[in-house]
Amino acid sequence: MGAQTATTAADSRIAPRWTLRKESGVVELALAGEWTLYSGLSGIPEAAAAQIDLGAGQSLRIVLKMADELSPPASSRAPRPAPLFRRVGQRTLQYSAKAGETVSLLGEVVIAIGQLLRGKATFYRADAWAVLQACGADALPIVGLVNILVGAIIAFVGSVQLQLFGAGELLADGVAIATVREMAAVITAVVLSGRTGAAFAAQIATMQGNEEIDALRVMGVPVVEFLVLPRVLALALMAPLLYLYACALGILGGFLVGTGMLDLSLASYLERTVNALNANQFIIGASKSLVFGALVALAGCYYGLRAGRNAAAVGEATTSAVVAGIVGVIVVDAIFAVCANAIGI
Numbered sequence: 001m002g003a004q005t006a007t008t009a010a011d012s013r014i015a016p017r018w019t020l021r022k023e024s025g026v027v028e029l030a031l032a033g034e035w036t037l038y039s040g041l042s043g044i045p046e047a048a049a050a051q052i053d054l055g056a057g058q059s060l061r062i063v064l065k066m067a068d069e070l071s072p073p074a075s076s077r078a079p080r081p082a083p084l085f086r087r088v089g090q091r092t093l094q095y096s097a098k099a100g101e102t103v104s105l106l107g108e109v110v111i112a113i114g115q116l117l118r119g120k121a122t123f124y125r126a127d128a129w130a131v132l133q134a135c136g137a138d139a140l141p142i143v144g145l146v147n148i149l150v151g152a153i154i155a156f157v158g159s160v161q162l163q164l165f166g167a168g169e170l171l172a173d174g175v176a177i178a179t180v181r182e183m184a185a186v187i188t189a190v191v192l193s194g195r196t197g198a199a200f201a202a203q204i205a206t207m208q209g210n211e212e213i214d215a216l217r218v219m220g221v222p223v224v225e226f227l228v229l230p231r232v233l234a235l236a237l238m239a240p241l242l243y244l245y246a247c248a249l250g251i252l253g254g255f256l257v258g259t260g261m262l263d264l265s266l267a268s269y270l271e272r273t274v275n276a277l278n279a280n281q282f283i284i285g286a287s288k289s290l291v292f293g294a295l296v297a298l299a300g301c302y303y304g305l306r307a308g309r310n311a312a313a314v315g316e317a318t319t320s321a322v323v324a325g326i327v328g329v330i331v332v333d334a335i336f337a338v339c340a341n342a343i344g345i
C-alpha cells in the first residue's frame with residue numbers, strides 16, 4: 001500500500017490535508033478535519049486540484065474540475081434587498097392569505113355548530129368534558145391569583161391619588177367599575193391565551209407532526225368538528241364563568257388594600273361597590289369574555305392546524321397562537337369600548 005500526499009497554499013480556505021491512497025486498484029480520498037467530501041471538492045480551485053498527484057489516473061482530476069465549474073461563484077457584494085414596495089406587497093399578500101384562512105376556519109366552525117345543534121357533530125363526549133375541565137376548573141388558581149393582584153394594584157394606585165383630594169371613600173367605586181367593566185375580562189383572556197390557547201396549539205401541532213390529522217381525514221372524520229369545535233365551545237362557555245370569578249377576586253384585592261391604607265370598613269366598601277355597579281357593566285364584561293374565549297380558542301386551533309411537521313414547528317405554532325390571542329383580545333376590547341361609548345353605556 002502506497003500513500004501520496006499533497007498540500008497546497010493556493011487558497012487559504014483549504015486547511016485540511018488531502019491524502020490519496022491506492023489500495024487494490026481503488027483510489028480513496030481521505031480528508032483530515034471536519035470537512036465533508038462535497039464541501040471539500042467544491043472549495044478546491046482548479047490550480048490547487050492540478051497540484052494533486054493522482055498517480056492512478058485522471059478520474060479524480062476531472063471530478064475536481066467539474067466541482068469547481070459547478071460551484072457558484074463567490075460574490076464580493078452582499079445581496080441587494082428587495083425594493084420597499086415589493087416587500088410591502090409580499091407582506092400584504094401574506095396577511096391577506098392568513099385573513100382568508102381565518103375566515104374560512106370561522107365559517108367551518110359555524111357550520112360545525114349547526115351540525116351540533118342537529119345532533120350530527122362528530123366528536124367524543126369524553127374528550128369534550130376533558131377540554132371543558134381544562135378550560136374551567138383547572139384554570140381557577142392562576143386566574144384567581146392574577147386578578148386579586150390586579151385588583152390590589154388598581155386600589156393601591158387609586159388610593160394614592162384619591163388621598164390627595166380627600167376622596168378616599170371613592171376607591172371602592174373605581175375598583176369595582178374598572179374590574180367589572182375592563183380588567184377582569186381582559187386579564188382573564190390574557191391568562192387563558194397564555195395557558196389554554198398555547199395548549200390547544202401545541203396539542204394540535206403535535207398531532208399534525210405525527211400525521212394523526214392526516215389519518216383522521218383519510219378515515220373521513222371532519223377535523224373541525226372533531227378537534228376545533230369542542231375547544232371553541234368549551235373556552236367560550238367557561239370564559240364568562242371565569243370572568244365572574246375574576247370580578248369577585250379583583251374586588252376582594254381592592255378591598256384588602258382599601259381597608260389597609262384608607263381604613264375603610266367592610267360595610268361602607270361593599271355599599272359603595274354595589275351602588276357603583278349595574279347590570280350593564282356585567283353585560284359588557286360577560287359579552288367581552290364570551291368573544292375573548294372564542295377568539296383565543298380559534299387562534300390556538302388555527303396555528304395548530306397550520307403547523308409544520310417537526311418539533312420546531314410546534315414551538316412556532318404555540319408562540320404565534322399566544323401572540324395572536326393577546327393582540328386579538330386587545331383589538332376586540334378597543335372595539336367594544338368604542339361601541340359602548342357610541343351607544344352610551
